[in-house]
Amino acid sequence: MDIRSAAEQGLASCHLCGKVSPVALGHCPRCHSPLHLRKPHSLERTWAFLAASIALYFPANLMPIMAVGGVGGTSYDTIMSGVLNFWKKGDHLVAVIIFAASILIPILKMLALAWLCLAASGKARTSPKNLTRLYHITELVGRWSMIDVFVVAILVALVQVGAITTVLSGPAIVSFAAVVILTMFAAMSFDPRLLWDRHVGAEIPDSP
Numbered sequence: 001m002d003i004r005s006a007a008e009q010g011l012a013s014c015h016l017c018g019k020v021s022p023v024a025l026g027h028c029p030r031c032h033s034p035l036h037l038r039k040p041h042s043l044e045r046t047w048a049f050l051a052a053s054i055a056l057y058f059p060a061n062l063m064p065i066m067a068v069g070g071v072g073g074t075s076y077d078t079i080m081s082g083v084l085n086f087w088k089k090g091d092h093l094v095a096v097i098i099f100a101a102s103i104l105i106p107i108l109k110m111l112a113l114a115w116l117c118l119a120a121s122g123k124a125r126t127s128p129k130n131l132t133r134l135y136h137i138t139e140l141v142g143r144w145s146m147i148d149v150f151v152v153a154i155l156v157a158l159v160q161v162g163a164i165t166t167v168l169s170g171p172a173i174v175s176f177a178a179v180v181i182l183t184m185f186a187a188m189s190f191d192p193r194l195l196w197d198r199h200v201g202a203e204i205p206d207s208p
Helices: 041-062 081-090 092-120 127-157 172-189 194-201
Strands: 012-013 021-022 066-070 073-077 166-169
Touching: 041 081, 041 092, 041 172, 073 081, 081 092, 092 127, 092 172, 092 194, 127 172, 127 194
Parallel strands: none
Antiparallel strands: 012 021, 066 073, 066 166
């Protein structure tokens, strides 16, 4: 039995309302959004966002993310030094959560996106079913990477006690937030259907 994909039949799903229509129409008849068989320039855009996030990941971890001022002076903490301080004080759960959300998950997400792009371009061979699952997991857990930003924001709001102690966010907070946002954009730009196109050997033109 010959099973043809929707793309091979010239049918496209609207990225806004989900209505399936002939791509020849140019625009969705329901919401008038442009129709594309696949996300335009998906791999190029994903690589661009991914490269930017990797570049910002280093200052996000090397620069201070928080400054604590007190009678004895001001101390500056990076993400990793903050994790170590929580661990030494016995707050193991907090240390593990921040380490996982702020260091481990961003690295794994960037590696996963790079692997997906390589697989979609034919430079890595893995089951498209497993790769699709990896994509959905990456998209799901990525939003929780902002937990470190939330921790700093809560500390800044609650630990202000006048002239005794002050807590301020450091310059790394901007880089870290940018890393999270850029990896989210990278995941949104990637079209997982490219994995299946590569698997079946379909040639789907890249819309402008």
